[in-house]
Amino acid sequence: MRTLTPANSKNVLLTDGFLGSRVHLNRELTLHQQYARMEETGRIDQVRLAAGENVTRRCHGHKFWDSDIAKWLEAVGYSLAAYPDTELERLADAVVDLLEKAQEDDGYLNTYYSTFEPDKKWTNLRDNHELYCAGHLMEAAVAYHEATGKRKLLDVMCRMADHIDSRFGREKGNVRGYPGHEEIELALIRLHCATGETRYRDLAAYFVNERGHSPCFFQTEAETRGEQVRSSDWRYWQAHKPVREQDEAWGHAVRAMYLYAGAVDVATLTDDTELFEACRRLWNNTTTRKMYITGGVGARHTGEAFGEDYELPNSTAYAETCAAIGLVFFAHRMMLAEPDGKYVDILERALYNGVLSGLSLDGHHYFYVNPLSYDGKAPFFRGESNRRQKWFGCACCPANISRLLASLGQYVYSTNNDGDIYLHLYTASEASFQTGGAKLTVTQETDYPWGEEVKLTVQSSDILRKTIWLRVPGWCADYEVSIDGQPLESSVHRGYLPLQRDWSGTTVVDLTWRMPVETVAADPRVEAVRGCAALQRGPVVYCVEQVDNDVPVSNLVVHHGTQWTVDYCPDLLGGCCSITGDAYAIESTHAKSLYASPACLDVQPARLQAIPYALWANRGNHAMTVWMAYDRAGG
């Protein structure tokens, strides 16, 4: 049922441009910095302790630290596949060696439990993330093996998977448990794809299918620990009903995204159409009722969780960076199952906005929380700063961004069983494919998402009759395509334009599209932005940051008649397009009165400058808003 196969990221090099420059900074700086943080904070020491080595300072350990190390290892794997780096490989190999030593004889691997609480293993799947850490290490193992050819971590994690398989499941004597934080489901599928071992696929299917049956495993497990469980609301863990019966995104958003992504994998690899229907429902609920315009998901701070339908507050948005990354995973797998540009539209929305806002331009500061409005004063994360941070106590986001950036190539292209190629993302890049016995290379020259042109150079080592499917983004209403200068007559099928021909030698495909500034409104049921509009151009959502504007950004009113000007500014925020236009501003003359009529509606002309949302908060502490009051008839 899985229709497409993603490109191997080592065969797709992002050369430069908006995404490419981020990928390079990730490799050259971010991954090194992250390793240093993991040393400083004792994360690597915990692995050393588990491996039986001495460490020179006290380490209290943490139950989830293996997942940070795993995501970093996974990122290093992808990065090495495309760009050799002796230092990174040496660091990673050393960590892999330690992990191998830390593995127990029965295959068990968790550096916290082995070191600090060996008698508490598998006693609290709900809260303690053992299966989650194992899943991330499996993903790392697959990535590291594919990149370097080194099997050590892959073998270690197969033994751990076997250990888990021997412990959990519906078979007699096994524990019918499943993880509190999902991740192992999609990881087991990756292990299955890398090794061909069907037990891993079946174990993933077990974890997805066991979840949510009544009585809830977490209840039984807690009672075994002697704990009283008062609540019977298991939505936080997506365990309130069987996954195949679910139709609304609930609970902790990262967990939900990872579960849904894993469920798509299980559904497609086990031909489970009923489960896939549930994934479609969850997709529709997530993206048409519970997603910010930035692709951020999980509106609530409490529980880092989804709110009700259309509950999308701005200044108090949680919109965790990891959750937007999870939406990329979910979107990618839906697209692989049933190729449709609508999935990539969401993937691109999340990537260019809610994911990249999580990383500073300097490459080593991170947002955990991504609000869409900020008053310049209030801290917006658990009383912490309103700046991007170098690290977090719970540091899930940093290495998650890094592994996504390092693996971006796989999202740019995929292939189907006929060897046809799907081009999903436009970004300056060089890709190569082995298909139909020939080698095909595709070079993208573009300054997307700023420019309106993409030049594709396709080179084939032989005469090759294949279709290249070009995605026509959902925001694109007007485009032209020519092949070697001849206009293409072709019609879009589910968001893709088929270029079917005999490819041979060098072919140049030119795409041109109109990329106007769009004034976007939300479904009026989103009461937080009722009466407001946001600016978007191509896939990029814009915001107004105080540093660029004379009047308070909270007071700006955009209107129907505004003429927008788009300028590429090479010196602004690493090079980006800014948007300027004539708006209004409400006069703040009624500061003594919170509610007033109607003098407070007096407005004055005001010049507005907007920048890409993902790039805000890179120039100090300034107020910001994505949504502005909108006057439909003004101008």
Next chain:
Amino acid sequence: MRTLTPANSKNVLLTDGFLGSRVHLNRELTLHQQYARMEETGRIDQVRLAAGENVTRRCHGHKFWDSDIAKWLEAVGYSLAAYPDTELERLADAVVDLLEKAQEDDGYLNTYYSTFEPDKKWTNLRDNHELYCAGHLMEAAVAYHEATGKRKLLDVMCRMADHIDSRFGREKGNVRGYPGHEEIELALIRLHCATGETRYRDLAAYFVNERGHSPCFFQTEAETRGEQVRSSDWRYWQAHKPVREQDEAWGHAVRAMYLYAGAVDVATLTDDTELFEACRRLWNNTTTRKMYITGGVGARHTGEAFGEDYELPNSTAYAETCAAIGLVFFAHRMMLAEPDGKYVDILERALYNGVLSGLSLDGHHYFYVNPLSYDGKAPFFRGESNRRQKWFGCACCPANISRLLASLGQYVYSTNNDGDIYLHLYTASEASFQTGGAKLTVTQETDYPWGEEVKLTVQSSDILRKTIWLRVPGWCADYEVSIDGQPLESSVHRGYLPLQRDWSGTTVVDLTWRMPVETVAADPRVEAVRGCAALQRGPVVYCVEQVDNDVPVSNLVVHHGTQWTVDYCPDLLGGCCSITGDAYAIESTHAKSLYASPACLDVQPARLQAIPYALWANRGNHAMTVWMAYDRAGG
């Protein structure tokens, strides 16, 4: 420093009309129902147990139950003062007898601790509400004594106050503690005013002034209990700094309101101008940055607490009924300290909107949480129903509304030291005053807040040279006053129009004001309602409820040019003015897309009908919103 003395509510009878009918229902039905609930839920049994009586069924007890009983007793007191009711008095007397028996020899009174955890008394002021319960019982004692002349509960609570006085304070050997939930501060002031005992005033001053010093008492106290305290953020308890240094409303909103009200009392009765300045700052912050248009305060569900400045979400508003009541207390005391109509404007806003929304028209269902927007589906309180409830596990709101309604008379008038009379609230009523050796009665005939006229009949038993100050509401831009048919020429001073003359015999004062429908906008820093407007008429905030409207209320757009029609509908919601007008509605044709441009902005003409916000949710489960998208130039 306290300038005004509130009227005794027994001398101000609300006769009929919007407020009066609520007062009568409260007396005739609500107070009886509440007693029944307290019996059903074991609250009265807990008092019986503490009094040494046998009860026939198991009672687990609850630390805060005394406060529910106290608020009910206080409400009964006010009610009896104005309207004799043998049955209520019998029930109340019986409870008072039990409370007297429950009092320990040293004066201690708390029916939970005496019965269930006698060894835990005074071990956790932060969480366990002993001082809070005592405060409510003191308020009840004062009210019951003033109403009935019966001293029993007053004497009991003086002994408890003496017990507390002997235990807490800065004197050597005393505990320098203060309550986690404020209430006792204002209660001790009431006890002081009722008894003349200055120790009670000084103890109230101690509690206000000790709060917030470092190290925090709650830290020390927790360590004494052997607990580790991780957080040093004491804002939830308003204990992050000394009260006189505070300038921002923080933490649990009900606690904050009760503290600020008590602090005003302490400041005015101890001539503490520095403390009063802090009260002014807290007032300004609360009412110009952290208050809903309904007078609701405490935006956040988490901690039932204030959010940041301008953080006022609608569908997820907490806006606890008790907090709006607390704002009435705070406003009332500020007004008594420095007569100014601006305080009564807020008092009236809270009363007519955020308080009364807490009570159903049938008089025995309650909202704990008062959102300003509701989608017709999602539960809006801790997963509970979206309907008003008969009772709550933590049932602070029901009896709080009842005691406010039963004591409303005191808010209608007050007097100053010269015997002048201030008329604060317009409502059909009969009041009498002893002033200057004569008896003055003031009868208000009006259907305020619906009508535009008030007829005051002033009768004096003698020739009396006094000033009657008539409040000119902040919303009122255009009014006429005549005395015995002669237009009055007088100018407004701090929101009040002075009628200075020799009153003798019968004088008729006619007030007429224009009460147009106002389209109100919020300070644009309130990002939740940016681009939106609400409708208000007089003190009444309106909302659109789905049952009255053909198009989804979320989609309505009001505009500058709308002509509003106001109709008094005797059969609608117990009789009220509804507002109708021609608005627009956004077409929901893009249901598959959460964000769209610009087709989703297409609008169609739509008829809008609005009802008073306080009266919503009395006709079943329907979507509702106070704020609608606003088009400044439309129409």
